Amino acid sequence: MYFSIPDTTEISAKRSIDQRAYILFNIHINGIHYCSLRYSQLRRFNDEVQRSFSNSLINSQPFPPKKFFRLSLREIDERRILLERYLQSVVPNKSLTSSIYFTEFFLNAQRETFVNEFIERTCPETINLTVYLLNKHEMTLENFSPYDNLSKLFHACTNKIQLDDEYYSYFSLFLYEYENNQLNLIRPLFSFEYPYITFEQTKLIHKNSCLVFKKSYWDLNYDLRLLDNRYTRNLVFIQAEYDIEQSKHIYPSDIYEQLDVLHDNEYITLARTSKFYGYLIFQQCSMNDLITQKLSQCILTIGNNEMLCYFINDDKENEDLFVKNISFKVTRIRCWKVNWTKLDLNITFEYLIKKDSLQWFTIHTEQAALISTCLQSIVDEILAKNDETTSPVTVVDISNNGNALATRTRSDFERLSNNEIFDRDNGDDDL
Template sequence: MHINIPVTEDLQDSLGVRFVLYSVYLEGFLIFKARYKDLHLWNEQLHHLFGNQLPNFPPKYFLAMTKAMAEERRLQLERYLQKLVSDPVVSGSEKFMEFFKKSQLDTFKMSSVKIILNVYLPDGQHVKVDAYTSDTAERVLEAALYKLRLSRELKEYFSLFITRRERDTNITVVKQITGFELPFITIWNMPDDTFQIDIRKWYLNPFTDSMLLGCTAAISLLYMQAVQEFQMNWSRPTEEQRKKLQHLIETGNQLKFLELMQKVEHYGYLQLHSCTSDYPEPGTSVTVSVGNFELCCCFQPPKGQAELIQLHVADMTCWHVQMLHSAKGDSARQSYHLEFTLEYIQGETQKCVTIRTQQAFLLSSCLKKMVCEQPVTSIKEALEIQAEKTRTISNKSSKKSEKVRAHMKKGHFLSTKEENVIFDGFTDLNL
């Protein structure tokens, strides 16, 4: 999960005491606002439960903070919260959930009242869930799956998502709703009624389907999502496969449809809405799909031919998401745009590409999910390949170093070119 504090407000309470209000964002969306003293009290409560297992909390200042001190505290709080949500033991505790629940309700001035929440299925139908505004996503998901008669043991394979209906029949997956979010507040805080709460499978290895095929309700959910993605052209069947799949839809043969989809290119991939990239030139349109342990980017520059880059997770060295200020406005969604920057290895070359998309956090979550799903044998193979690449680069660096040492023994000074050789060698080695 990605949590950050991009916005702070300098305010004054009823007694005239000035304080800083921190806006905490989860996956690019405001989840709550809190003062330092509230977070400090919460940390003390957690410390009674978990002791030294907790990350360091930013210390108190007894004198007025400078701008530099205020910025340092913001960053420290950001790192503290990120470590908390990344720890399943802490984030799954009752004290953690209580604080997040109360903070969300207080921030949006919402009381806990009984409601009926519509949770949509991929075919457009929906189930009505009896819930409270204070119910977490985990509780709402359990209630919805119970109504669908899905086995409790299979709950881990599904999640709630915020999606947006487009003008055509397509949808855009906006974000996954994390277990401690309050779905009602998340959907209530969206700008218009084109957004909705959906149930979708939450895995990106298409062969995981086989784990669910013993449950009729699971088969139905997988079938509905597979048909939806087939009709939105997220998958890439051949013409022959397309005809067979269309026939299976018409006859309602769900199992045969799913069996055939396993053989279709890009089955189970999530495709992002329209994106732009700085590669091969600024403003290039790019279609991004993610699934089955790979990221596929099809770049279409304004002038020139399309270029397809397919990257296995083993080729990705790191990635990060930035929230960048774009314009003034009341809504954070209007004031910020997101950039996803990926570094990867192609051959023996380290490369970098930046993609501008409002689904940047979702893309990052999908990549993390694939890393977690990757079989142990595949991880071992990837590490062996990476080790072999490192050895090759190291050998090249050693040869360059020996050449320089030979020059030094003869009493020669290093030339600028030779200095660069040594520096580049160590740089490559660190990769």
């Protein structure tokens, strides 16, 4: 999740309960307005964070100091930037974001913001929510409160599907957008937000957004644990159909004709052999070609503990869709950061291209924040299986990486393209 504070709102003394003007800092998550908080509220949040989590937040950005005189417009903007950097530095800390305090603080903040926005209109007491499966099957959930949390919505969905509690950890709720007759992922829902409020805010940016219930893991071996139960098997089957449909246009294969006549277990078994089964596909991306150093259009896919970047062929005389591809193993990524400016949105990461050699790469895409979320969830899943639980991922500040790709050589590119150096058991450890 990417926290940002792109702007502020001034509340006049007439609109203020205590008859004093103040500034609200508008907090966004992945580019969508989440809540608005005063400096004093964020300062109290920081006081509690420092009291309870100081040992795990050594590298966090300092909280901007209190000032005793009225701030100028320039000083307000400086405080906005410093507050944004502060939030971005503490949010990656898992012990903080998984704590009851963090969840309750931001739930209250979201609710307060939502209530204030409904001052001049009636806030509904009860609502009906529609949740979809990836095959567009609808589940209507009635008599919900706008302030019911994610857990209540999730359990309502599992009751509709008749899902046993032993399978709960394999599934979750996500925000999708229905566009061009297909569902495209926006992001997962988090425990510190109210699903209905987040959904309403998301619709302001993504008009055709919807809530989707689907599997939430990356390791395809988990599929095998779900095939013996008819309800979970049906969900895996729906996911398999979705994955195949998403990848048809980028991966021509004879497998599709065979899949047309198969169902359930046979379909899943064959679909699992497809190139992009279990992958997310990001269409509109661009990245520097490592040979020409030109910014080139590409399609990015994430799954099976790797990112695959396929450079799109712009030669009209060549019928091939792609000219080359690069594979980035997630266990070779040391750190990453989402960079969000008025002119560009990208994700920059440091990658181990060979022993003792780390290089920076940048992928430009409107879905940079979602890619970051995917990388973090893959890392979390890897670490959950590993006894050595020290996280290899650190979010760092990158100030001047515009020339990060300039030192690449052709041999580096060839090595990176097929990851040959990583496929030899020559002592090159993962990060």
